[in-house]
Each structure stands twice: as structure tokens, then as C-alpha cells.
Amino acid sequence: MCIGIPMAVTHIEDRTATVAEGGLSLQVSLALLEDVAVGDYVLVHAGFAITRLDAAEGLETLELLRQAGIIAREGGAD
Amino acid sequence: MKWLDEFRDPSLARPLLDRIGAAAAGLPRTSLMEVCGTHTMAIARHGIRGLLPDNVRLTSGPGCPVCVTPVGFVDHARALARLPGLVVATFGDLVRVPGSSGSLAEQRAAGAHVEVVTSPLAALELARAHPSKQVVFLSVGFETTVPTVAATLLEAERRRIPNFSLLCANKTLPAALALLTARTELSGLLCPGHVSAVTGTGLYEPLAARGVACVVGGFEPLDILLALALLLEQLAAGLPRVQNAYGRVVRAEGNPLARRVVDQVFCACDSAWRGLGVIPGSGLTLKPELRQRDAAARFEVEIEPAREPEGCRCGEILAGLAGPRDCPLFGVSCTPEQPRGACMVSSEGTCAAVHRYGEAGAP
Numbered sequence: 288m289c290i291g292i293p294m295a296v297t298h299i300e301d302r303t304a305t306v307a308e309g310g311l312s313l314q315v316s317l318a319l320l321e322d323v324a325v326g327d328y329v330l331v332h333a334g335f336a337i338t339r340l341d342a343a344e345g346l347e348t349l350e351l352l353r354q355a356g357i358i359a360r361e362g363g364a365d
Numbered sequence: 366m367k368w369l370d371e372f373r374d375p376s377l378a379r380p381l382l383d384r385i386g387a388a389a390a391g392l393p394r395t396s397l398m399e400v401c402g403t404h405t406m407a408i409a410r411h412g413i414r415g416l417l418p419d420n421v422r423l424t425s426g427p428g429c430p431v432c433v434t435p436v437g438f439v440d441h442a443r444a445l446a447r448l449p450g451l452v453v454a455t456f457g458d459l460v461r462v463p464g465s466s467g468s469l470a471e472q473r474a475a476g477a478h479v480e481v482v483t484s485p486l487a488a489l490e491l492a493r494a495h496p497s498k499q500v501v502f503l504s505v506g507f508e509t510t511v512p513t514v515a516a517t518l519l520e521a522e523r524r525r526i527p528n529f530s531l532l533c534a535n536k537t538l539p540a541a542l543a544l545l546t547a548r549t550e551l552s553g554l555l556c557p558g559h560v561s562a563v564t565g566t567g568l569y570e571p572l573a574a575r576g577v578a579c580v581v582g583g584f585e586p587l588d589i590l591l592a593l594a595l596l597l598e599q600l601a602a603g604l605p606r607v608q609n610a611y612g613r614v615v616r617a618e619g620n621p622l623a624r625r626v627v628d629q630v631f632c633a634c635d636s637a638w639r640g641l642g643v644i645p646g647s648g649l650t651l652k653p654e655l656r657q658r659d660a661a662a663r664f665e666v667e668i669e670p671a672r673e674p675e676g677c678r679c680g681e682i683l684a685g686l687a688g689p690r691d692c693p694l695f696g697v698s699c700t701p702e703q704p705r706g707a708c709m710v711s712s713e714g715t716c717a718a719v720h721r722y723g724e725a726g727a728p
Contacts, residue, residue: 291559318516319623333513334484338562345613352377
């Protein structure tokens with residue numbers, strides 16, 4: 288049941304957010320997450336936003352992966 | 366950024382596989398384990414086991430909460446479902462899990478009111494909308510799900526919705542992980558990404574201190590390959606530690622608010638795990654002041670003696686001691702259409718994963 292989907296917050300009213308991704312839109316509770324803003328990406332699980340996604344960290348992981356690819360392609364020692 | 370697509374880029378897989386190969390080259394026969402049903406499925410779906418070097422064994426542990434819930438829980442839920450005016454609300458996974466003499470689905474076919482929900486909030490809404498009915502939510506799940514149930518219960522209290530209660534079978538991972546690493550020859554743990562989003566990464570430190578490499582991994586194919594590469598590199602360097610490879614979702618401190626919500630509702634108790642026996646302090650039960658929300662206390666029912674299906678090896682499979690193909694029932698009398706054990710019926714079960722996606726390379 289760990290399924291968690293990253294979705295964008297499009298609207299907030301009290302402690303409920305409307306989140307959307309890929310044509311899917313739903314209402315989730317913000318009871319487990321504070322300081323959520325429209326435009327944030329949150330992980331949605333069982334009707335709740337359980338954590339906020341960090342774009343900087345995501346980009347950093349991707350960069351690590353790409354660097355590994357570049358180094359491998361250039362035949363350098365890792 | 367798009368949060369999923371980039372982590373599925375096939376051109377980035379080859380360098381990761383090369384890293385895995387390089388790190389594994391100097392290692393003896395090495396056992397890694399994942400303990401998350403979503404990891405189980407993703408690894409099977411992408412055929413990752415078949416891509417690993419021969420000396421690296423990746424097993425599935427007790428990562429599927431439905432699978433580790435003993436058969437007696439289903440029996441208890443069925444007994445409740447037989448009560449007139451009572452609605453059992455449950456995640457879809459549990460509906461077809463066989464109890465000692467049948468599943469909730471079969472009870473529903475016999476007239477019981479069983480509702481599938483995707484959120485405990487939906488179960489609460491059922492109770493609000495039908496004040497003359499008693500709604501019991503079957504609370505199964507690890508640390509990712511527990512806060513959602515706790516928040517729902519607090520909402521029930523706040524809105525004074527009396528006809529809502531829980532049958533609790535929630536479990537927590539730390540004690541089970543300690544047991545597994547003590548009992549088996551485990552070198553590395555692929556730590557569950559979304560559990561860690563709630564708990565933080567500190568709970569794996571005791572394992573690293575005992576020499577187990579720990580990497581928190583995400584669920585896309587590249588996430589998993591990266592986590593496996595990092596695990597093997599830790600072992601190759603002789604420096605086991607806790608590493609977070611899922612930084613876009615997991616912070617070291619996790620979600621403290623979610624944990625505070627859980628602490629308002631649940632406290633630790635001993636819990637029986639299919640395949641592992643009773644693990645002290647590994648379960649959750651409602652705090653005394655919320656006892657009236659415990660369906661086990663609220664409703665008196667007769668529960669049949671628990672009986673596991675004969676020949677079923679779910680227990681050993683969950684402990685990582687056997688694979689699905691070691692079970693005599695697998696694919697013969699136990700299939701996704703006619704499951705005998707939880708590991709086959711759950712959408713995150715090890716046997717379901719192997720049956721659906723096949724398995725290149727033994728577990």
C-alpha cells in the first residue's frame with residue numbers, strides 16, 4: 288500500500304487541497320502536511336498529502352544519474 | 366520537472382548496471398532485501414533481478430502489509446461483517462484474501478455489506494452518511510498508511526461521528542527489520558521510500574551500525590537501479606551506512622507532523638506477523654482513551670479457530686527464506702484468480718509479482 292503519486296496542488300481550501308496530474312484530479316486532506324502552497328508537488332497516499340516533493344533534490348538526483356552516464360560514455364574510471 | 370518520466374529514461378540504465386557490475390565484482394555471494402510491496406512489484410515488472418550479477422541475490426521480505434496480517438484478522442473481519450447493520454470498509458487488497466474458511470468477498474456474496482475504499486476518509490464519510498449503520502474500517506498498513514488512519518480517527522472525534530471504529534492490524538517496521546537482519550545473512554537493505562517519507566531515515570541507523578548497508582530508494586526503475594548500485598558500492602568499500610537516494614521525497618527527519626498525529630491515536634503493542642511470529646512492540650493499538658473506537662472491543666463476535674491453507678509457504682516467503690516457486694501451490698492450486706494465500710492475492714504480494722511478471726533469476 289505504499290503507492291504514492293506525485294501530484295500538483297492547484298487549489299487549497301481550509302485543510303483540503305485539489306491536486307492534479309495527467310488528467311486526474313482529486314481532493315486530498317492536508318491534515319498531515321503544513322505550509323502547502325498552490326504549485327507545490329505533493330505525494331498523495333490514501334486520500335492524504337503525506338509529503339512535499341523537493342524539486343532541487345529531484346534535479347540533483349537526475350544530475351547524478353546523468354553524470355554517471357556521461358562518465359561511462361567518455362570511458363572514464365568511475 | 367516531471368516527477369516520474371525522467372526516472373524512467375532507459376539511456377541512464379546502462380551506466381547504473383555497469384556500476385552494479387563493477388561493485389559486485391569484488392564481493393562474495395551477497396544478499397540484499399527489499400521490504401516494500403511497491404518495490405516488490407516494480408522490481409518484478411522491470412525484470413531487475415535478471416539484470417543483476419550472479420553473486421547478488423535480491424529477496425523480498427515482509428513488505429506487503431496485507432500479506433503479513435495473520436489469517437485470524439480476516440476471520441475477525443468476516444465475523445464482524447456478519448453482524449446486521451454493520452458495514453466493513455476496507456482497502457481493496459484485503460477483500461479476496463482467504464481467511465480460515467473464506468474471504469470477505471465471499472462473505473459479501475453471502476449478503477454482508479463490505480465496501481472497498483481507497484482512503485479511510487471515505488469510510489468515515491460512509492459512517493457520517495449512514496448514522497444508523499456501524500462502519501468498521503479494517504486498518505492494515507505500515508508507517509505510510511498509519512498517519513492517514515490516525516488523522517481520520519481524530520476527524521471522527523472532532524466531528525463527533527460515533528458509528529465509526531477500527532479493527533487494527535497496523536504494524537511498524539523497525540522491530541521486524543532488526544529480527545530479519547539478526548536471523549538471516551543480509552548484507553544490504555533497500556529501504557522503503559514512502560515509509561521513510563514519514564519516519565525519516567534515522568530508524569535504519571541501528572542496522573547500519575551492525576554492518577547492514579542501507580539505501581532509501583524510490584520506485585521508478587532508475588531509482589531502484591541507483592539504490593542497488595549504492596548498496597553494492599557501500600559493501601565493496603566496506604562502509605555500510607544509511608544513504609538516502611530518494612531525496613526528492615524523503616527528508617532525513619521524515620514528516621514530524623504525521624508522526625505527532627499517530628502518537629495522538631496509537632501506541633505500540635506486540636503483534637503477530639505471518640511468517641515471523643510475534644514481534645514485540647511491532648504493532649499498533651488504539652490508546653486507552655480511544656478504546657471505544659476499537660471494533661474488537663466494541664463488538665463481541667465469535668471468531669473461528671485460525672487455519673492457514675495447507676501447503677501454503679507464505680510465511681517462509683515473507684521471511685525471505687523461500688521463493689514463490691518453492692511453494693507447491695504456486696501456479697497450480699494458487700493463482701491470482703484462485704488465490705490460496707495472501708502473497709498471491711495482494712497487489713503487492715511476492716507471489717503475485719512473480720506470477721504476473723515471471724522471474725529472470727531466482728530470488
